[in-house]
Amino acid sequence: MSEAQHVYIGTDGGATTSKVGGVWSDGTTVSTRLTQRPTNSREGPTAVVRGWVEAITEYLDQNGLTWEQVQGVGVAIPGPRQSYGVLDRGPNLPESFVGFDVHTAYSGALAERAGRAVPLAVGNDGNMGGVAEAQRVRVAGTGTVLMLAPGSGLGCAYIDRNGLPLDGDTLAGMEAGHMPAPLHELHARPYPCGCGRTWGCVEVYTTLSGLPHLLADKLAQQPDHELAMSPLGPSERALALRGLAQQGDHLAVELFDFQARALGLHVATLAMALDPQFVVIGGGLMDPEATTEAFRERYLRIVRETAAPYLWQAQRARLSIVQAMLGDLSQAIGAALVALYQSRS
Numbered sequence: 317m318s319e320a321q322h323v324y325i326g327t328d329g330g331a332t333t334s335k336v337g338g339v340w341s342d343g344t345t346v347s348t349r350l351t352q353r354p355t356n357s358r359e360g361p362t363a364v365v366r367g368w369v370e371a372i373t374e375y376l377d378q379n380g381l382t383w384e385q386v387q388g389v390g391v392a393i394p395g396p397r398q399s400y401g402v403l404d405r406g407p408n409l410p411e412s413f414v415g416f417d418v419h420t421a422y423s424g425a426l427a428e429r430a431g432r433a434v435p436l437a438v439g440n441d442g443n444m445g446g447v448a449e450a451q452r453v454r455v456a457g458t459g460t461v462l463m464l465a466p467g468s469g470l471g472c473a474y475i476d477r478n479g480l481p482l483d484g485d486t487l488a489g490m491e492a493g494h495m496p497a498p499l500h501e502l503h504a505r506p507y508p509c510g511c512g513r514t515w516g517c518v519e520v521y522t523t524l525s526g527l528p529h530l531l532a533d534k535l536a537q538q539p540d541h542e543l544a545m546s547p548l549g550p551s552e553r554a555l556a557l558r559g560l561a562q563q564g565d566h567l568a569v570e571l572f573d574f575q576a577r578a579l580g581l582h583v584a585t586l587a588m589a590l591d592p593q594f595v596v597i598g599g600g601l602m603d604p605e606a607t608t609e610a611f612r613e614r615y616l617r618i619v620r621e622t623a624a625p626y627l628w629q630a631q632r633a634r635l636s637i638v639q640a641m642l643g644d645l646s647q648a649i650g651a652a653l654v655a656l657y658q659s660r661s
Contacts, residue, residue: 323381324659326651327368327391328441329418330355334368336375337648339656341387343451350645351375357409361416369425383430388659390437390651392444393418397487401438437655443481443490444650445642446473449596451653452641459593462586464579465640466599469493469510470519474590479657493519498581502574521578523599527554530571541567558601562611572601576615580622587623587631598640612639 319341328335334355338346351374356363368391376382396404401419403409419438426434442465450461458477465471470493474482482489496515499506506516507529520526528550535544543553543560561568583595600606601615620637627635642649 321385322387323385324388324390324652324656325372325375325386326444326648326653326655327372327389327422328444328647328651329364329368329391329393330441330647332357334364334371335644335648336368336371337645337652338375338379338381339649339652341656343653343656345645345649346381347379348645349378350648351378352644357413360410360412361418361421365418365421365425368422369429373429386430386434388435388437388655389422389426390439390444390653390655391418391422392439392441392647392651395440395442395487395491397440400487435655435659437651437658439481439651439654440473440483440487441647442471443473443483444648444654445471445598445646446475446481446596446650447479447653447657448642448646448650449598449640450475450479450594453594453596453636453638457593460590461594461596462583462590462592463596463598463640464492464583465597466523466575466579466601468524470523471599474586474592479653481654492582492586493517493523495582495585497521497578498585501581502578518578518582522575522582524554527557527571530574531557534567534571538567543567558607562608572611572615573618576618577622580619581626583619583623583637584626587627587635591631593634593636595635595637596640597637598646602639603643 322341323338323346325338332355333352335350335352337350340346351371353371356367398404401417403413403416405414419436423436446463449463453461460477461475463473472490472492474490494511494513494517497518499516506514507520507526508514509517509520510525531554535541546553557568557571561572602612624632
């Protein structure tokens with residue numbers, strides 16, 4: 317079998333849904349159609365791993381491929397981790413996953429299905445997404461890439477010139493959502509973060525996790541707003557804001573403008589430390605199926621305009637802040653790419 321026929325498979329092992337994607341040996345994507353199925357985490361780790369292997373088999377069949385062609389597999393898992401491939405207590409997985417050795421269990425299951433050992437790479441799901449987005453944005457270049465994906469929390473990744481993520485010595489590298497925000501620039505008070513820190517984590521000012529705090533302060537200033545009189549709880553009110561903003565509601569627009577400024581300041585802070593060529597903004601706010609083009613363009617413009625004055629002169633000319641391109645495909649494709657890159661080392 318020629319090397320051109322080899323494939324590398326990526327599993328995005330989400331707490332709710334698991335997805336599969338693949339790349340050829342030249343790094344091009346096998347298909348932009350994801351295979352996804354429920355993770356079934358309530359059934360325990362063994363059932364989850366079995367489901368991953370079944371999903372790969374399904375993906376191979378859908379694309380006219382065989383297990384013989386699979387030269388490596390990557391899996392994207394949520395943090396935190398106790399050690400390489402070993403899960404720690406996470407916010408969205410049952411207690412049975414604490415201490416679960418994903419690397420050993422999945423390697424064994426893959427070897428049993430393929431009839432031979434299959435190299436397995438394990439990485440943080442945000443980092444894997446960054447790997448895929450970096451490959452797309454820099455094309456044939458080698459510029460470094462910072463990815464920031466505001467959603468429920470703030471996913472962060474830094475991708476080096478070799479296309480690999482910064483993991484750090486304890487696998488906690490690029491947990492940049494929990495750096496302190498410049499509250500004096502934002503004229504904001506320190507809100508508590510779900511991580512337990514009270515210094516004002518950037519995540520709280522840029523994502524859904526902090527919107528209830530921001531909204532409560534706004535409604536105290538605008539008690540006649542429709543959300544102030546809504547029977548919805550704090551989280552449900554926050555979820556309503558994106559739709560209101562796209563309808564031109566002044567309060568909602570102000571809140572997302574604030575979040576864009578907060579993210580722009582964080583881009584500038586991270587640019588001082590990492591000096592990337594590209595900054596990719598992902599997450600739900602950049603999803604074309606969930607937000608309008610006008611909303612996305614306004615958000616990105618404010619991020620760029622806020623970051624620019626704090627960048628070094630050379631960075632202002634070179635740094636590109638762009639929208640993510642792969643959406644739900646990114647983490648599975650990134651995991652496949654990491655398996656490919658590690659096979660070359």
